Amino acid sequence: MKESEHSKLSTLRIGVLLPEVLGTYGDGGNAVVLAKRAELRGIKAEVVQVGVTEKIPETLDIYTLGGGEDVAQTIASRRLRTDRGLYQAVQKRVPVLAICAAFQVLGEWYTDSQGNQTEGAGLLNVVTLPQGARAIGELVTTAAGLPLEAQLTESLTGFENHGGATLLGAEARPLGFVQAGVGNGRPGVAPELEAGISSEAGVHDDREISTEIPSGYRAEEDGKPFEGAVQGSIIATYMHGPCLARNPQLADLLLARALGITVPELPEMEEIPGVARLREERLAAAKRVD
Numbered sequence: 001m002k003e004s005e006h007s008k009l010s011t012l013r014i015g016v017l018l019p020e021v022l023g024t025y026g027d028g029g030n031a032v033v034l035a036k037r038a039e040l041r042g043i044k045a046e047v048v049q050v051g052v053t054e055k056i057p058e059t060l061d062i063y064t065l066g067g068g069e070d071v072a073q074t075i076a077s078r079r080l081r082t083d084r085g086l087y088q089a090v091q092k093r094v095p096v097l098a099i100c101a102a103f104q105v106l107g108e109w110y111t112d113s114q115g116n117q118t119e120g121a122g123l124l125n126v127v128t129l130p131q132g133a134r135a136i137g138e139l140v141t142t143a144a145g146l147p148l149e150a151q152l153t154e155s156l157t158g159f160e161n162h163g164g165a166t167l168l169g170a171e172a173r174p175l176g177f178v179q180a181g182v183g184n185g186r187p188g189v190a191p192e193l194e195a196g197i198s199s200e201a202g203v204h205d206d207r208e209i210s211t212e213i214p215s216g217y218r219a220e221e222d223g224k225p226f227e228g229a230v231q232g233s234i235i236a237t238y239m240h241g242p243c244l245a246r247n248p249q250l251a252d253l254l255l256a257r258a259l260g261i262t263v264p265e266l267p268e269m270e271e272i273p274g275v276a277r278l279r280e281e282r283l284a285a286a287k288r289v290d
């Protein structure tokens with residue numbers, strides 16, 4: 001029996017990759033939610049932290065990656081470009097949840113807050129440009145009309161805080177359409193960035209930052225702006241929260257995929273107290289700011 005098969009039968013191993021650099025806003029909580037929802041169903045689960053200096057195992061059952069700031073994100077992208085562990089797991093269609101900076105890093109390239117372009121891991125057919133204004137606040141989306149609609153019948157809710165606008169290529173589909181908040185956003189040059197470019201320590205830097213959507217990439221469909229991306233076994237989103245505490249349907253979808261079953265086949269569990277209240281409260285907050 002292969003190690004990956006063995007681990008599914010005994011203990012579900014849920015990875016938190018590079019927690020020192022990717023984990024803003026408690027994104028590590030996504031793994032805790034997955035483990036708890038597995039245990040409440042009688043499935044043993046273990047959270048495995050994989051630090052920046054460690055080899056990424058390709059035998060975990062689910063991978064989670066969180067958000068991060070510019071420097072942290074650069075370290076993460078270098079690590080994920082050179083270590084093939086996550087790449088191998090994705091080839092085997094092992095579920096991956098990537099939040100915010102990790103969404104950008106798993107793409108082909110991204111631009112940071114200083115306008116520097118960095119190569120990503122190339123696991124997602126997406127690119128990230130700067131946005132005209134940082135997107136900060138509550139985000140609500142719907143999967144209506146998208147491939148995951150049957151599994152994600154409830155709106156998704158999260159907190160977004162990102163300067164990057166992520167555009168999807170032909171191989172990536174959005175996770176949701178934006179109902180409140182910004183979502184993946186649109187490219188633009190923020191005034192701070194413009195100022196920084198024209199006068200850094202008195203030196204004129206005339207780099208031109210493109211705000212054009214590169215050909216073959218898109219930000220919306222029929223006027224409906226995108227949020228997140230789905231490609232193969234990867235689900236990426238700008239939703240912090242942590243995302244899975246607010247969106248139990250998404251957590252269960254990842255668990256079912258990791259176990260090789262469908263969501264209705266998951267053993268029943270008693271819902272965690274407070275989940276419904278948290279969702280209601282955050283959905284109401286999003287309406288207020290919208």
Ligand code: GLN
Pocket residue numbers: 024066067068069070073099100101102161162163164
């Ligand atoms: N540094 C990235 C951005 O601002 C991601 C931020 C995050 O992970 N919250 O776009």
